[in-house]
Amino acid sequence: MSPVPTRQQVLFLYLASSALDTRVVAWSSYDGAGEGPTPPVEADPTPPYATGVDALRDGWRLLQASPLQRHLPGHERDTDFLLHEFIFERLVETTTT
Amino acid sequence: MAIAPDPSDLLTTAEMAHFVTHGYLAFPSVVPEEINEAAVAAFEPTGALDMLRAKPDSGTPLADLYPDPSPVGAMLRLPRVQGIIESLVGLDAVYDHDWVHTREPGDLADQHLHQDAIIDTTLAFDIQIFWFPRAVEARSGGTGFVPGSHLRQVNEFEIARYQNIVGQQDFVGPAGSVVVFHQGMWHRGRANHSGDRRWLYKIRLNPTTPQVRRWNLADFDAVHGRPSDHIFASYDLNSAAQQFRTPEPWFEMAASRLETVNRSRLWRYVTGDGHFDADWYLSRTEGREQLDQRAG
Numbered sequence: 496m497s498p499v500p501t502r503q504q505v506l507f508l509y510l511a512s513s514a515l516d517t518r519v520v521a522w523s524s525y526d527g528a529g530e531g532p533t534p535p536v537e538a539d540p541t542p543p544y545a546t547g548v549d550a551l552r553d554g555w556r557l558l559q560a561s562p563l564q565r566h567l568p569g570h571e572r573d574t575d576f577l578l579h580e581f582i583f584e585r586l587v588e589t590t591t592t
Numbered sequence: 593m594a595i596a597p598d599p600s601d602l603l604t605t606a607e608m609a610h611f612v613t614h615g616y617l618a619f620p621s622v623v624p625e626e627i628n629e630a631a632v633a634a635f636e637p638t639g640a641l642d643m644l645r646a647k648p649d650s651g652t653p654l655a656d657l658y659p660d661p662s663p664v665g666a667m668l669r670l671p672r673v674q675g676i677i678e679s680l681v682g683l684d685a686v687y688d689h690d691w692v693h694t695r696e697p698g699d700l701a702d703q704h705l706h707q708d709a710i711i712d713t714t715l716a717f718d719i720q721i722f723w724f725p726r727a728v729e730a731r732s733g734g735t736g737f738v739p740g741s742h743l744r745q746v747n748e749f750e751i752a753r754y755q756n757i758v759g760q761q762d763f764v765g766p767a768g769s770v771v772v773f774h775q776g777m778w779h780r781g782r783a784n785h786s787g788d789r790r791w792l793y794k795i796r797l798n799p800t801t802p803q804v805r806r807w808n809l810a811d812f813d814a815v816h817g818r819p820s821d822h823i824f825a826s827y828d829l830n831s832a833a834q835q836f837r838t839p840e841p842w843f844e845m846a847a848s849r850l851e852t853v854n855r856s857r858l859w860r861y862v863t864g865d866g867h868f869d870a871d872w873y874l875s876r877t878e879g880r881e882q883l884d885q886r887a888g
Contacts, residue, residue, distance in 0.1 A: 507753065512845045520842040523755035532701045532783075540756040572853060575745045577754065578844045 501586040502528035506555055508547050509577040513563060515547035521577055528589045547581050555583035597683075601675025602808040605815040608679065609832040612858045614840075615742030615774040622672050623768035628725035630663035632791055635692045642692040652687040654797060664690070664793065667723055667770075676772060679807035680719050681799040688718060688796035695733030695781055695790040703781035704752035705738070708796070711747040715861040716799060718775040723793040727767045733784030734763035735771070735792065740840035742776035743854040751778060759841035804864040819869045832859060833870035849873060 509521035519542040525533060544550045551557065559582040567573075603617070611617050638644040648657055654677065658665030667673060677683060708720065728734040738760050762782050763771060773779070775796065784790050805812075817831030828834065836855035839848040849871070856870045869875045 509754070509757075510844075517845075519758070520844065521754055521757040523753055540760065542756075542758065572850050573745055574743065574847050574850050574854060576751070577757075577842075578847060 499588045500590075502526075502589045504528065504585050504587055505558075506543070506550060506583040506585075508544065508550060508581045508583065510547055510579040510581060513561070513579050515551070515557075515560075515581065517579075518546055519544055528587050550581075550583055555585050558582045558584050595674075597671060597675040597678050599808045599810070601671045602806075603676060603679035604808055605811045605832075608807050608862060609815055609835050609859070611680070611772075611774065612832075612855050612862065613835045613838070614739040615777045616737065616739065617676070617772050618763075618765070619672070619676070619770045619772075621766045621768045622770050623667050623670065623723060623725070625767065627663050627666045627670075628768045631667065631723075631725045631793060634663050635791065635793070638692070640692070640694045645692065647690065648687050650686075650688055654683060654685045654687065657687055664795075667793075668795075673721075673770065676770075677719070677721075677797065680772065681717075681797050681803060682801050682806055684800050685797040686800055688798050690793065690795035693781065693792040693794060695784040695792075697784055697787045697789060699733070700783045700785065702736070702755075702783050704749055705736075705754050705778050705780045706749045706751060707746055707776055707778055708748070709775065711745055712776055713745065715858055716803060717858075718796055718798050720773045720775055720777075720794055720796045722763070722771045722773065723795075724763065724765060724769045724771075724791065725767060725793065726788070726791050728764055728769075728790055729786060730762070730764050731783070732764075732786035732788065733782055733790035734765075735779055736760060736762045736782045737773065737777050737779040738840075738842070740843065740851065741778035742774035743851065743858065744776070744778070746778075754778075757842045802864075803862055805862070816863060816865070816868070819865075819867045819875065820872070821870060822872045824871070832868075836870040 504527060505525045507523040508519050511517040511520050522542055524543070544553065561578065561580045607617055635645070654668070657668060660666070674683065677685060722735060738757050814830065815832050817828050817833050821827050821831050821833035823837055836859065837852045839851065843851055852870050853873045856868060856874055860866055860868045
């Protein structure tokens with residue numbers, strides 16, 4: 496019996512702090528099993544989860560978390576990118592081979 | 593030579609504080625319908641191929657842009673628009689560039705989030721005037737933007753990965769609306785689910801002289817407040833400091849106070865008050881820095 500083909504879904508959650516149980520402030524998703532425009536059109540942009548832990552409890556596997564980095568001398572107070580990025584994945588079965 | 597705007601057409605101090613805090617100001621229906629329709633008629637022949645439209649040279653003084661008869665010139669010379677420009681960059685500003693952006697009906701691809709031009713490191717700022725000559729309904733291609741993102745130092749499409757941010761907005765408004773953005777605003781063209789083309793005329797202006805207290809100062813003392821305004825000491829809920837300490841819903845906990853400092857530094861620039869502070873962050877650290885310097 497051949498294995499069922501799978502595709503990867505990826506979820507980026509940006510949290511209010513480095514703790515996985517703090518609230519979601521931004522998010523993105525890419526669906527390797529889906530079709531349609533990328534990035535997906537969000538008609539009603541409501542966060543998919545309240546916190547990162549909620550995503551874990553729904554079956555998402557954590558792939559990567561933003562490291563806590565030393566601040567660059569002279570730029571300690573600069574703000575730029577969203578600080579706390581957590582990348583999740585899950586595999587979904589597909590009929591596509 | 594430009595005529596000084598009537599004080600009633602200038603921004604108020606409260607509006608300036610809003611701009612410093614959130615990076616934009618919106619003015620619904622400031623352009624009359626005849627100018628809006630003349631603009632659409634002028635833009636129709638080239639549409640999205642705006643490089644084919646006759647344009648000024650970068651660096652052209654504002655006063656020399658689009659002489660009459662011109663719907664763009666008529667918009668720029670409206671007393672209210674002149675007052676807004678004077679307040680933010682001065683009527684001695686120069687033309688950077690402009691562009692007509694269209695979103696075709698049924699175009700469901702969202703543009704990636706970005707800042708325009710390149711990463712900026714100055715307190716001095718450009719403005720980008722977004723003029724919507726036709727009404728924009730919800731889900732009809734209104735420009736998406738992220739209030740409070742203008743002081744984050746990122747470079748153009750580096751932020752394309754961010755699809756949704758809590759508190760993001762899409763422009764919705766009547767014909768003739770103008771939104772003025774700080775050049776650092778994160779923004780994108782949005783999907784157009786409607787059956788109508790969305791029109792947007794966008795012009796970027798560069799200041800040539802300091803952007804200090806050019807607005808209507810009638811409410812200055814009430815809004816500017818005291819440098820000792822501190823949420824953990826004594827404070828005034830009607831002050832600019834109150835706006836600066838209020839985080840956007842997407843600010844991370846650790847970045848929120850840094851954004852208060854970013855806003856305070858920009859407020860120092862536009863007010864010319866090097867002692868302004870909100871919550872004592874600048875005063876505290878500047879005092880210690882002076883001690884460090886004395887110690888050698």
